[in-house]
Amino acid sequence: MKITCNFDSGNIDVIKAEHPADIQLAIRKDHNSDFYQWFHFRLHSQSPEPHTIRIVNVKDSAYPDGWKGYQAVASYDRETWFRVETQLVNDELVITHYPEAESVYFAYFAPYSYERHMDLLHSAQSSGMAQIVELGETLDGRDMSMLVVGEPADGKKKIWITARQHPGESMAEWFVEGLLDRLLDEDDAVSRTLLDKAVFYIVPNMNPDGSVRGHLRTNAAGVNLNREWQTPSMEKSPEVYLVRQQMLEIGVDMLLDVHGDENLPYNFVAGSEGVPSYNAKMQQLETAFKNALLLVTPEFQTEFGYELDEPGKANLTIASTWVAEQFKCLSYTLEMPFKDNANLPDLDYGWSDVRSMKLGQDSLVAVLAVVDQLR
Known part of the structure; x- marks a missing residue:
């Protein structure tokens, strides 16, 4: 019997693995942090016992x-995670496994590999x-990449999609893959209409280093990127620094920053009601997006x-609130569950990579509902 995690996004330490009934x-x-929750490992065993x-x-x-009511995911082919x-x-x-083959992978959620990221x-x-735009490098020397979808032109809205600031929240990049699948479909009327009206600036993975390292929440320096947006630096948080610079140069009419939540078994958004410049127009846009x-x-x-922020009390180190205050625009954090959607449960798969992609596709309809009102 052998347990390994020496691969992309792997994370586990083996304490004891001498008998199938007692694996610890x-x-x-x-790295350089007290955060942990993400795991991803491979079990190889020829024993037929549980x-x-x-x-x-x-x-x-x-x-x-977050562990209450949680079910781990597993896969024999690294494609279907149940x-x-x-x-x-x-x-x-305690995970109980009845083996159907010698080798099986376990993870906190369906992984999204760096290879798949580059394929995307x-x-x-x-x-x-x-168009792929290379913004610079991470601390581990990986590329920070942005996709620009659509032809820039005067009057077009500038819509930003960022995902996976917290690398263990892999559902965020699955969401982006689904969104891109629909946005790049020339036969889709929603996408064609949106690209007539807007240009999309999409960063599918804000934290490549943390993703490969098997981190839950931080980059290679142990920094939580979603607390860096007021004062990022190339020394500690180049990922935020580079994307933020692009935002300041290009402008932002809307941001959707995509995440996963460990505790709540629902899909929801967190808005900008606590930023100092919050006004009736921003509130109207938030309501229209949610209703759509x-x-x-x-x-x-x-x-x-999440509980609503008190007026003027928002944490402006967070991406969505910094953007809302800086650009006076619609800016949301979108959260998906690690567990399942309690309103629409699936006992076999829970909330999954596939469902994350479909939500990404559906989100474009809500973007279309507000695009003409953004400015």
Whole structure:
């Protein structure tokens, strides 16, 4: 029996793995950080017995309440990720696996690899409708890449989509893949209309280093990028610095910053009601976007989400609030669950990569509902 994580986004430490009934593991912390929650490892075993995997350090993880009601995902082919029997027992996460083959992968959520990220960029470029813009390099020397979709012209709106500032929130890049699939479909009336009215500036992965390293929340320096937007630096947070510079040069009429939430089993948005310049126009745009998304998909809801910020009390180090204040525009954080959508549960797959992509596709209808009102 062997357990490994020496691959893209791998994360686990083996404490004990001598018998299938007693496998003990621990999740590694993000580099230079106390954050941890993401795991991704491979189990190879020829034993036909049930395997009991105990992750022993979840009590002190970044979001300990996130383990309640959570089911891990597994895959035999690294394409289809299904939920496996998982329980929280005595502050340990216990995964029970009945092997159907010798080798199986387990993860916190369906991984989105760096190879797939590069495929996504170049597939978009090959459509003839998108341009890859290299913004600079990360601390580990990886490319910070942006896709520009549409032809810039006077009067066109500038719509930004950023994803995966927190690298363990891989559903965010699945969302972007779905959005791009629809946006680049020349036969789709929603996309054709949007590209007549707007240019999309899309950063599918804001944190390539953290993604490859198997981090939950930080970059190679152990920095939480979604707390860097007021004063980023090339020394600590080049990812934010480089994207922010582009925003300042190009302008922003709308931002959708895509994330995943460990605790809440719902899809929801967090707005900018707490920024100092919040006004009736921004409120009207937020309401219009939410109402449109409610109409287009039952995967979205507005009953559950984060507590609203008090007027003038927003944290302006966060991307969506910094953008709202800087550009006086519609700016949302969109959150998806690690668990399942409690309003529309799927016992086999939970909230998944496929459902994330479909929500990305559906989100374009909500963008179309507000595009003419953005300025």
